[in-house]
Amino acid sequence: MEQSSRPIGVFDSGIGGLTAVSELKRILPNEDIVYLGDTARVPYGTKSRETILRYASQDLEFLKRFDVKFTIAACGTVSSVMAGESLFGGLCTGVILPAVAKACSATKNKKIGVIATVASVRSGSYERLIKQRSPEVKVYSKACPMFVPLVENGYTYPGCEPTALIAREYLEPLRDEGIDTLILGCTHYPLLSEIISEVMGEGVTLISSGAEAADYAKKYLQENDLLKKEDAPGRLRFFCTDSPELFRENAARFIDIGGATVERCDL
């Protein structure tokens, strides 16, 4: 098969990576996408570096079977922990570098905030990569471990009081530092954008790591002449390691997967 006709691979610990798929569908409607959510072992963000690396290599191996032309590790935790690992060489991007690039060009007062999972913040990758790119930028990081369960349980509607309370607890210290740009370093967080903006104030730019990774993928495919030539709507295939019915049910919060197939797989 011609290389440009091959699918794009996207994986995540669960369903958060669907924020990247949603953006891909919008900007590259003709591309075929194979998505893997490791729902039998979700979440990754509370686990150790070693365990996350082991799971991520299995995820990547699975997607290789589909002869993907490009892969997005649409999981902030995997991206942080693997930043600099050789597995990310070649036709694959995590969600960190695209988000870091966007944040560094967006900040005016040179103060960037990063919110992410415990494992991501522990890795220090966001901070390190921002400093590499813009040494003058000050970085303020905060782990927000309650955000993933809140999103997965639907506590995302505007005015949702438990989420607002927890968001204030996590975010007020960042707001008080005067940051003007905030990286949503976990692909679940864009579903909390409104609540996050309410705490941070309108002057703070929110960067969605999943959406930035999708934009990066588009640019990469364009520059390397890898965009699909056929002018027909792309096919979506979803795989998960736990029940497909549960996946379908939970995915609805992130994306309309319509009639696409959802299949169970073992890693």
Added chain:
Amino acid sequence: MEQSSRPIGVFDSGIGGLTAVSELKRILPNEDIVYLGDTARVPYGTKSRETILRYASQDLEFLKRFDVKFTIAACGTVSSVMAGESLFGGLCTGVILPAVAKACSATKNKKIGVIATVASVRSGSYERLIKQRSPEVKVYSKACPMFVPLVENGYTYPGCEPTALIAREYLEPLRDEGIDTLILGCTHYPLLSEIISEVMGEGVTLISSGAEAADYAKKYLQENDLLKKEDAPGRLRFFCTDSPELFRENAARFIDIGGATVERCDL
């Protein structure tokens, strides 16, 4: 080795089962205990029946290697999903039957509430087993998926507002049904006892499924002459599938593990 000298096995998806270990240590201080927490795949309560069964058999297999004389599946989710499965034949108890027995004898107005994970409530096991024992009892079940992440992130102190809000949302419907007994069907929930009691009112008896399972184990061992004969403090060994350091850190919320060893294992 004489059978009575062998250790008691306890397992859970993560650290919630330590509420059973804590009770075992209190009522059977001389017994050796081997604990397994499947922390690399925690939580189980949001996953499908098939995946939970697969994980639970691997957990049980692991404990068998230590020649355990009795095992507690100290995980409400595993116990519900496996209720009636052959794996629970013989020298093993889940946390459901002991909790159900206690609740049925505690209720005066014949109205029992059950709170547990999504998978536990979906299984219908609590309801079925209560009805088998006391057909006249009415059962009101409610899945409380936010309670595990709230406990694991330390939102357990009295007056904690996000937890109180979510507890009211989950529990007020049960309170309004007039139940007088509430089974805490997940071994994490005893850490929220105070907040739960505040919503339910003092007249409602809370049943801790982990503690009841420990009591059941003691009775079983007594009746079968399997209690340890040696009069010396029992040895605790902890195993987990993710990082031992993380385990030690998180376990502190449940139990003082002192100088006991914590080792990583693969399942």
